[in-house]
Amino acid sequence: MPEVLTAPLTVEFPFTRSLGPVQSAFLTGLRERVVLGVRTGDGRVLVPPVEYDPVTADEIRDLVEVAPTGTVTTWAWNHEPRRGQPLDTPFAWVLVRLDGADTALLHALDAPGPDAVHTGMRVRVRWAAEREGAITDIACFESYDGEQEQPTGHSGEFADAITKIVTPARLDYRYSPGRAQTAYLRALADRRTVGERCPSCHKVYVPPRGACPTCGVATTEQVEVGPAGTVTTFCIVNIKAKNLDIEVPYVYAHIALDGAGLALHGRIGGIPYDQVRMGLRVEPVWTEGARHPDHYRPTGEPDAEYDTYKELL
Amino acid sequence: MSKEPVAVVGVGQTKHVAARRDVSIAGLVREAARAALDDAELTWADVDAVVIGKAPDFFEGVMMPELYLADALGAVGKPMLRVHTAGSVGGSTALVAANLIAGRVHGTVLTLAFEKQSESNAMWGLSLPIPFQQPLLAGAGGFFAPHVRAYMRRTGAPDHIGSLVAYKDRRNALKNPCAHLHEHDITLEKVQASPMLWDPIRYSETCPSSDGACAMVLTDRAGAARAPRPPAWMLGGAMRSEPTLFAGKDFVSPQAGKDCAADVYRQAQIADPRRDIDAVEMYVPFSWYEPMWLENLGFADEGEGWKLTESGVTELDGDLPVNMSGGVLSTNPIGASGMIRFAEAVLQVRGQAGEHQVEGARRVLGHAYGGGSQFFSMWLVGSERPGS
Ligand SMILES: [Zn+2]
DSSP, X not given: OXXXXXXXXXXXEEEEEEOHHHHHHHHHHHXXXXXXXXXXXXXXXXXXXXXXXXXXXXXXXXXXXXXXXXXXXXXEEESSOOTTSSOSSOEEEEEEEETTOSSOEEEEEEOSSGGGOOTTXXXXXXXXXXXXXXXXXXXXXXXXXXXXXXXXXXXXXXTTOOOEEEEEEEEEEXXXXXXXXXXXXXXXXXXXXXXXXXXXXXXXXXXXXXXXXXXXXXXXXXXXXXXXXXXXXXXXXXXXXXXXXXXXXXXXXXXXXXXXXXXXXXXXXXXXXXXXXXXXXXXXXOOTTOSSOSEEEEOSXXXXXXXXXXXXX | OOOOOOEEEEEEEOOXXXXXXXXXXXHHHHHHHHHHHHHHTOOGGGOOEEEEEESOHHHHTOSOHHHHTTTTTTOTTSOEEEEOOGGGHHHHHHHHHHHHHHTTSOSEEEEEEEEEGGGSOHHHHHOOOOTTSOOXXXXXXXXXXXXXXXXXXXXXXXXXXXXXXXXXXXXXXXXXXXXXXXXXXXXXXXXXXSOEEEETEEGGGBOOOOEEEEEEEEEOHHHHHHOSSOXXXXXXXXXXXXXXXXXXXXXXXXXXXXXXXXXXXXXXXXXXXXXXXXXXXOOOSBXXXXXXXXXXXXXXXXXXXXXXXXXXXXXXXXXXOBOXXXXXXXXXXXXXXXXXXXXXXXXXXTTOOGGGOOTTOOEEEEEEEETTTTEEEEEEEESSOTTO
16 A cells, blocks of 8 residues: 655644733732732632632632742653753653642752652742743742741732733644545646545545545545536635735635536636636646646636536535 | 423623633633523532533633633532534533433533633634645635525525625624624615625624623423523424535535424424524524525525515514524624524523513524534523423
């Protein structure tokens, strides 16, 4: 079997988050080198703080400052720091119960090696040099054998509190389109469009997916379709998409290639946009080095009758 | 053993807006949940389980809302589960909650759906750069506009129907204090003069992008008997799915939508929906979907849906009002939009819809769809308990 295509796929987006009153105070506090927790109905202090009491579900807003020193409650050594992690040398992930808190905060501990880390060890916050109101304002924790540091007595009220953060999310995948689409893509390189026929309903899927979605059976019989086809329906796009280098207006159409059991989507060119119509006969236009047809243009044949394509919209 | 009748005794919504910068997502869902509990005069302790729904994860970057929101929704120590079905999720979430009552698993369930579109980008979420594929050429409106053209070709509907729907829904929204768009100076001429984005869809014929949440309290007969206000009763509810693209798919009137409606009508013993149902809250993100769904849901014969719109039947004072709340065209926190349809149907049969109340509404349909017109969820609610 020929080798199946794969390629990296990176999905990333800078999501914004409105903080609400509690997270706003917590993150603004970090900017000011103040660690704030919140007191629950039963008197415990949660760090990091939450907006709602985990026991009673009541809204909680009683902010309490805790010390920048604390105790490691558990840990794991990170041998190979990855992109975006707090430190770029091996470090320990730690849960730290800060002095004055009843719960532990997850962060990084800078340590020379796993032998230097143990549950129960005393640590303190190492503040980042530049702080903006983010969890990274705590650069990391470091080993500490001094006295318990005292809170500054901060009220939790800030003049210029931050209300929103940006949280970039990123996922790295290895993507494979699978056997059937790999064969389809290889045929496209020779400017041929090859689908697969369902052995049960006999419809030809273009692009093929390796199985018929309605019959639930594998498709293997390859069938070349097109190259010409019929515009079955379309719209005229008048707003420019950010990531596309196409002048508006242009026509985005559903095109049923001759012999295909369903329409694929493409752009229509070589004809004024306001003259495109349902039933127009078109053929692909290729550009050098492109994987897919650049667009489709009229063949000059008479329009197809509605009845011949009405099931292929 | 027969199913337990399901009653809705509490409804809560946020005031939907373009951006709720003053609250976290937890704070947003909390407002809707609190309002629903207040309506039912219940406390967090009265709730046995929580069922939550939201938009697809890439739409807002929250992967595990059930984990993040357990404390905000009073779910600690209780079952909490999350439902996924793209844009129809608000409807299917409510139905999963209803089934927990109908199956006598729980006595009282809080169900909720939300989205903060302002903190994300749904269009980005729909157009991930999948290797080897051509980029999507047209955006969400461009995906649906060819289907609208197909509907117009198939039925001979005149061009102005889409504008009539938008004009109606935006006027209805003026009577709904929770609606996002309140366009006080709306006129039909303004709708028709708005830019053509994806011909045949105009700007004013598309939905806004909203932040909002919606919640409901569902309960059994015993819970309904304790309720301070009249409950709405579920008379039928169903979900159906089909693939996004397949040979023979009818995007104008998907089979899954027809089958879903037929199932609801069978459960509710509705012989003729046009006669037996008083009003509809349907999922219309682009105005032309009103006549399309009128046919798909059996309120009009094929090719005749646009005539109901054109003749004013679907107006607030018409014979079959549609989207009395202003609909998705006036409010669209995607993850919540389906549940808002279901909840607005409830408000109507409880007589609590305020200025957008349909006089004497006794049976109202709530409808949601999502994905590439591939997920459908619907419920019919009534003012009388089934079998009573
Ligand atoms: Zn088949």
